[in-house]
Amino acid sequence: MNFIAIKMLIGNRAKYFGIILGLTFASLLITQQSSIFLGLMTRTYGFLTDTSLPDIWVMDPKVQYVDDIKPLKETESIRVRSVEGVEWAVPLYKGLLKARLPNGTFQACNVIGLDDESLIGGPPVMSQGRLSNLRGSDAIIVDSVGARGKLATVSPDGKRVPLTIGDTMELNDHRAVVVGICEVQRTFQSQPVVYTTFSRATIFAPRERKLMSFVLVKAKPGQDHKVLCQRIQQATGLAAYTKDEFRALTVKYYMKYTGIPINFGITVVLGFIVGIAIAGQTFHNFTLDNIRYFGTLKAMGASDGTLIRMILLQASVVGSIGYGVGVGIASFLGLVSGNTELAFQLPWQLLLFSAIAVMVICAASAVVSMRKVIKLEPAIVFKT
Amino acid sequence: MSNQHTIAVRCKGVTKTYGSGDTQVHALSGIDLDVYAGEHMMLVGPSGSGKTTLISIIAGVLDRDHGECSVFDHDFNAMGHNEKTRFRGQNIGFVFQLFNLIPTLTAAENVAVPLLINGVKQSKALQKAREMLHRVGLGNRTFSLPEELSGGQQQRVAIARAIVHDPRLIVCDEPTSALDHETGHKIMEILRTIATDNGKVLIVVTHDARIFEFADRIAEMDDGRITLITDPHHYVLDKKKK
Numbered sequence A: 001m002n003f004i005a006i007k008m009l010i011g012n013r014a015k016y017f018g019i020i021l022g023l024t025f026a027s028l029l030i031t032q033q034s035s036i037f038l039g040l041m042t043r044t045y046g047f048l049t050d051t052s053l054p055d056i057w058v059m060d061p062k063v064q065y066v067d068d069i070k071p072l073k074e075t076e077s078i079r080v081r082s083v084e085g086v087e088w089a090v091p092l093y094k095g096l097l098k099a100r101l102p103n104g105t106f107q108a109c110n111v112i113g114l115d116d117e118s119l120i121g122g123p124p125v126m127s128q129g130r131l132s133n134l135r136g137s138d139a140i141i142v143d144s145v146g147a148r149g150k151l152a153t154v155s156p157d158g159k160r161v162p163l164t165i166g167d168t169m170e171l172n173d174h175r176a177v178v179v180g181i182c183e184v185q186r187t188f189q190s191q192p193v194v195y196t197t198f199s200r201a202t203i204f205a206p207r208e209r210k211l212m213s214f215v216l217v218k219a220k221p222g223q224d225h226k227v228l229c230q231r232i233q234q235a236t237g238l239a240a241y242t243k244d245e246f247r248a249l250t251v252k253y254y255m256k257y258t259g260i261p262i263n264f265g266i267t268v269v270l271g272f273i274v275g276i277a278i279a280g281q282t283f284h285n286f287t288l289d290n291i292r293y294f295g296t297l298k299a300m301g302a303s304d305g306t307l308i309r310m311i312l313l314q315a316s317v318v319g320s321i322g323y324g325v326g327v328g329i330a331s332f333l334g335l336v337s338g339n340t341e342l343a344f345q346l347p348w349q350l351l352l353f354s355a356i357a358v359m360v361i362c363a364a365s366a367v368v369s370m371r372k373v374i375k376l377e378p379a380i381v382f383k384t
Numbered sequence B: 001m002s003n004q005h006t007i008a009v010r011c012k013g014v015t016k017t018y019g020s021g022d023t024q025v026h027a028l029s030g031i032d033l034d035v036y037a038g039e040h041m042m043l044v045g046p047s048g049s050g051k052t053t054l055i056s057i058i059a060g061v062l063d064r065d066h067g068e069c070s071v072f073d074h075d076f077n078a079m080g081h082n083e084k085t086r087f088r089g090q091n092i093g094f095v096f097q098l099f100n101l102i103p104t105l106t107a108a109e110n111v112a113v114p115l116l117i118n119g120v121k122q123s124k125a126l127q128k129a130r131e132m133l134h135r136v137g138l139g140n141r142t143f144s145l146p147e148e149l150s151g152g153q154q155q156r157v158a159i160a161r162a163i164v165h166d167p168r169l170i171v172c173d174e175p176t177s178a179l180d181h182e183t184g185h186k187i188m189e190i191l192r193t194i195a196t197d198n199g200k201v202l203i204v205v206t207h208d209a210r211i212f213e214f215a216d217r218i219a220e221m222d223d224g225r226i227t228l229i230t231d232p233h234h235y236v237l238d239k240k241k242k
C-alpha cells in the first residue's frame, strides 16, 4: 500500500507543493535564525577565542562578562603567580581608548595590552608584520577590519586609504606607530582592535591607580583547572574561571540581560507556528480531500494500521523533502554570507534541532489526519 | 447449479435506527431476507426505504441494532473490529454509484488495491489487475487515470476492482444510475457474466427498472420493510397491473 500512499500524495500537486512549501519555510526559518543566533553568541566571546593560550582567567569578582572591565592592582598578578599549581601568570590590559587619526578625527579603539616579556594573549593571526615588532618603541598592531574601516583615512579625492605599517596615530595624545596588521574574531564591540604591550597600554590609558584588567594563568601540567581556580580564589579573593567557564559566563550574561535570545526565540517559534499552520493545515485538507477514498479503502478491508502507516509515510515524505530543502537554503545563505558582517554558525546539533522541529510539525499534522481516518465510518462510502 | 439452495446471506428481524429522540429515523424495521449462493438479488424501492442501509449492514460497514444477520455463516456482530475489516477485505467486493476510484491512480493500480490490501505483492497484484481489466474490455486502458475514462469505463474499472480478489459477495449500490441506458445495460451484462460464477452472490440496489431483467429475484422495500420478493418477470407484470 506504500506506493498507493505516495501516489495519492504526489498526485495532488497543489497540496503536495503547499505542504512542502510550508515545511521548507519552517525549516529554513528555524535553522537560519538559530544559526545567526548561535553565530552572535559565538561573537560575544570572540576575544576569548582569540586569546586561547591561558587555561584560567582571573578577575574582579564582580565581572559579569568578557567586556565588563573592573580594574585590578598590578600586584595581583604576582600574588596569583605564587599560588601552587600555576605555571605562569601574566597581566592583561583591555580598555576603550580614544585614538586621534592623522586627519584629526577621533575613534574609540579596543586596546589590548600584553605582558611585556612574553607577549602572551596576542592576536591569533598576523597578516602583516610580526608580534615581536611590538617590542619597538610606540609600537601597536591593529586589526585588518579596523585598518581598512574605521581607522582608514579619506584622501582629498575621496578615496579610503587603509592604515598600514609605518603609519602613526595618537592614542590619548600619545604617539603610536603601526608595526603590524592582524586578524581577529568579530566581537560585539565594533571598535577597531589595537594590540600593544601592557606597560605601553598603561601609558596610553588615563592615569588611574588600577590598570590591570585580567590575570592570564597557565596551569602546571597535570594540574586540575577547576581545583586551581578554587585555590586562586581562596588565596587572592579574586574570581578565577577556566576559559570554558568564562565563556559560559559571558554567554549567560548576554542571554539574560539582552533581548537577543527572546528576539530570535520569537522568530524561531514563529517559524514553528507558521510551519504548523501552513503545512499542518494543508496536510489536513489533503486528508479531507481524500476522505472518500480513505473510506473506500477502509470498506474494502484496509485496517486502521494500514491507513496509519499510509499517513505516516506521506507525512515523512513531505517532512524529509521540506526539511532538506529548508536546511539546504539556510546553509547556502550561510555560505553566501560567510564573508559579511552576518554571524552564522550551523553545527550538527542545530541540524538535529530543526530536524526534530520539522518532525514535530509533521507528527502533529499526521496525528490530526490519523484521528480523522480512524474515526471514519466505512458506511460513508455508499453516501453520494 | 448445485449450490443454488445454499443460503449465503441470511437476515432475520434486522432493525436499524439512526439518531435519537425527535430526529430518530427507523431506517429498517425488521428485515427478513435470504440470499442464495450464486444468486443475483436486486433490492428496489422508493428513496429512503432503507436499501442502502440494508446492504451496508450485509456488507459489514454498518452495525445493525437488533436481529440476526450472517454472511457465509459469519456474524459481523460476533467479530472484533479488525476481524471484521479483514473479513470484508477477503470476502466482499464493492461497486458504488459514483465509482470511488482513486483519482491519482491508474486503472490498473485502482484495480490492484484489494489485492494489495490482502497482502499480495505489488508486481503480482498489478499483473492480476491488468488481466482483470482485459476481462471487462479495458485491456488497452490500464495506464489511464479515472478522469481520462468515460463513466461507463470507470464503472468497468470499479467492477474489475470489486472482483479482482475473488470475493464471495459483491454489493452494488445504484451501479448504473450515473450512466446512460445503453452503458448501464453493458455494465449489468459484465456483472452477470463475471460476478456470479463459482457461486458468488451479487446484491444490487437499484431504481433502474430497465435492468430488472438481470435479476434472479427482486426484493421490494418500503419504509424499512421488505414488501415483496419475486422474480423479475412477475415483478414487472405486477407493477403493470397496479
Ligand SMILES: Nc1ncnc2c1ncn2[C@@H]1O[C@H](COP(=O)(O)OP(=O)(O)OP(=O)(O)O)[C@@H](O)[C@H]1O
Residues within 6 Å of the ligand: B018, B019, B025, B026, B027, B045, B046, B047, B048, B049, B050, B051, B052, B053, B054
Ligand atoms: N447516517 C444517517 N443518519 C440519519 N439518517 C439516515 C442516515 N442514513 C440514512 N438515513 C435515513 O434512513 C432512511 C433510509 O435511508 P437509506 O439511505 O437506506 O435509503 P435508500 O433506500 O438507500 O434511499 P435512496 O434510494 O434515496 O438511496 C432514510 O430516511 C434516511 O434519511
Ligand SMILES: [Mg+2]
Residues within 6 Å of the ligand: B051, B052, B053, B173
Ligand atoms: Mg441508497
